Amino acid sequence: MKELDTDIRNGLSSREIHLKKRLFGDNQLQQATRVSPLGIFFSQFNDFITIVLIVATTISAMLGEVIDAIAIFAIVVMNGILGFIQEYRTEKSIEALKQMAAPTAKVIRDKEISLIPAKDVVPGDVVLLESGDRVPADGVLKEIESLFIDESMLTGESVPVEKHLKPDKKEQMKIHKKNLAFMGTLVVSGRGKMVVTGIGMDTEMGKIAGMMNNFAAEFA
Known part of the structure; x- marks a missing residue:
């Protein structure tokens, strides 16, 4: 995927990971200062x-x-x-x-498959998804095999979504595009490979957390 400088077979190199980590920071949701x-x-x-x-x-x-x-x-x-x-x-x-965020992520880096803390995922990472996994970040699906993901936390739909590689041009809302996977959603069945496009607060889940933080700040 050229726009992310990612080779989906070999993944990011150690040098690329280091640079992206410094540029984008941790893949974590931020919370306003906690008060008792x-x-x-x-x-x-x-x-x-x-x-x-x-x-x-x-x-x-x-x-x-x-x-x-x-x-x-x-x-x-x-x-x-x-x-x-x-x-x-x-x-x-x-x-x-x-608590709904994934604790770990299986990624391809330096041509090898590694299990890393989800907070260390960076844009451009190649993530492997399989049944039972929480998606660790937002990304574009590049390979799939009968992949179904529960996105009820974002869309409210109780039925798992069957994923495809080609986007639905008629669908305008990002969260309904079937070639994308989103942070915190649950892989119900199948497997897939995605390239990370957004982490932390720059995800659909992050947008929700941001709105909640702003709402809480109004009362602080």
Whole structure:
């Protein structure tokens, strides 16, 4: 595959791997700075509007307007609880995504087949896929043999997708193209060989993790 400087029979050379590793980094999903559940809860009360409401509650209580004070306090607490639930669920969802990533990958490098940590996969790597494997990165399929992949985590479809080497020109969405394989999806049957085109946050799974990180940051 010329655009990735990859020989699918021999794989990348040690020199190419070293250069790509320095250029692209680890094949891992990134997560926003983790905060304890208690920290997440208290962070719900540090925005300007909430502080104003807390001050209003205090003033109402001092003026003897107990009912108003209780009402405002209840609104502040409910808002904090809802915000905490949303942010906490987001944190857990990102952790679940990371657990779905493949721990190892079988690749061809320097003309030899090697089993490496999935985090060391780089763009241009030739990855061998077989039944039971988690796809370690996004890539283009170059060889297949009755290959079916469960992509429900990305598409919501419960039926495994039969893969082909030729792309469907009518299909516009990348995740529905049958000549591609995606990080975190599960090989149900068959085998195949793919050339990696995207790793870490530059994958379809990475895009989902990125949106979750942005959502969590809005509440931080």
